[in-house]
Amino acid sequence: MELVISRDTLLRALQTIQGVVENRSSAMPILQNVLVETEGNKNIRLLGTNLDISMRGMFEAEVEKAGKVTLNARKLFDIVRELPEAEVRFTEEDGQWIEMRCERSKFRFPGLPPAEFPALPESKESDAHTISASVLSEMIRKTMFAISQDETRYTYNGVFMETEADILRLVATDGHRLAMIERPSEGLVLREGVIVHKKALGELVKLLQGIEGEVSVALTHVSSGQGLSLSGDEASATLTPNHIIFQMENIALSARLIDGEFPKYRQVIPDNNEYSILMNRESLTQALRRVALFTNETRMVKFAFTPGQLKLTTNGSEAGEAEETIESNAQTDITIGFNSRYCLDALSILDEEQISMDLKDSLSPGVLSPKDSDGYTYVVMPMRV
Template identity: 35%
Template sequence: MKATIERATLLKSLGHVQSVVERRNTIPILSNVLIEALPEGGIRLMATDLDLQILETIDAKVETAGTTTVSAHTLFEIARKLQEGSEVSLNAADGKMAIKASRSNFNLPTLPRDDFPIIAEGELPTKFELPAATLRQIIDKTRFAISTEETRYYLNGIFLHVVDDVMKAAATDGHRLARVTVARPDGAEGMPDIIIPRKCIGELRKLLDEVEGSVEISLSATKIRFVLGHAVLVSKLIDGTFPDYSRVIPTGNDKILKIDPKSFMQGVDRVATIASEKTRAVKMALDRDKITLSVTSPENGTAAEEVPGEYSATGFEIGFNAKYLMDILAQIEGDSVEVHLADAAAPTLLRENDKAAALYVLMPMRV
């Protein structure tokens, strides 16, 4: 194969595909990116970790069509360090790839394309489109709550399911829950309940920054495919059952605090400065229109701050993990958040208002 491509175009595309490639691989071919120079012009780049696969097509002048594979991270680093504005020539033959740009020359070993694994998508019966902005909102408002605990692998992703005429996305790590509700897109009726893995969510979110308009989504019970402009992302889904999270969403929390999320978050952040790294616990004492945040740390002393808010129910004290609380408050876009409380041991519900697409549940801590 022989092709010429602009450095900026190559770098941008390699930035997308190489992040799928795992740094440590026992199978050498999985460290490589598949490069296919197309007879009609253009280059196709593909990378995979056997669970997630990305394919991107970019503009290039093709002299000789052909396919090879070369180290993804090495090629990315070369492209990153080449002079801005340079034209990059890629020429692969006899187990080597020659890379030329301006006064720089590189020769990299290649591996045959036949060894490169490709995820078989199979039938993807459910097909629908979602606006890129909606998909960004779903990810941004839920992914912070995805669990990183490998033993509960079924929580290591975002749960997507359809209920009547709405689509719901949820993530939880057992301490907090985030859920977003959007209108059900045409074509999604009858879709299976799926769990999209954390790594796929991360790569999808990066690609969404460059997409306007809609994203085509096709899925089965085991695989999902996203078509985003010039890029196609295919991922295996998590094979597990997501817990019935609706059971933990409180419906009878009658003590309501209305507060500005930004000043609340800043207050929590300030008093949490002295909280012990292990627990990050902050106590919240509620009184009529008076909220006092405090931290007591055996090593670092004490801190307290009053924050303004509307509260007219019976006063009591409750404790939260400061980081979890701040993660939720960071997602609230308006200038008011409703905090629905019951008692010091019951889950707390947070949302902008009763019409908001997103709601959050946070488990309290003993303080």
């Protein structure tokens, strides 16, 4: 193998792949490597995986001799990061050894046999359907913050994706709060729903940044599941027996799906809340941030609604106590306690000026949503005042 590639292109490629490469020293050595292989005369393909998440990307290069090699991803990234902005030449020699040159710099280091590199899931493109890349990014951003950080609750460690009547729905919960968002997605079918792990979603959100236009989605059938593939000038996702693959321009990301049943989320979404109270989102956010500075380890803040206003208070701690009052359109008296961080998490990802808090009583879950709903629902469990 012999090729020439610009330092900036190579650095960008390695930065992209780095997030899915296994970095534990105890891991299989081949999983700490990136596979570099030529594709025609004008491109190279980089592949990385930790067996749960995989990524492949196509990048421009001048290929003088076809071939492939695997190299330690971290070492290669560290070297390229320090190189000047110039062309980098790779030459394979003595089997698995690679010589790398850039201006007056020269490096020589070993790789591992490409045959040892795991095969990555492949996607099929058929029956295409579309969803905006920016919409998909928004849906993930407005739900994944509610994913549980408790690794023992495995089915809580991802976002649940399902479709119903041309609507794509994403749901995440940690058992204390729940975030759900719905957007139109005509033609996409995920009848049983799938759970995508939070680590894969974190990488996906980074890849979706800056992508414009439509995401092409195609349903494909496989022997033991269903699949969908997003392709086109934007992003694509394909579900194979137990993986989902997202294709964005020149990058594909695949993730092993979480095997298990997602919590029955519909049971915890209140549908009979008596009071719907409007507030200015920014006013509530700023007041809650200040009051939260005086909460104890429970982070509990008391929400005391009276006609026309909301008073936020803490129960008092060794650090002191705080009180803030903001305007609301409350018509009655109701007092309830919420975890301040859970409320602030939701307020920080909403964009609307007015938000609605729907309440039944001091012991029932509250529902936070934009004034005009906009297909977004955030449920938070109450705390004892």
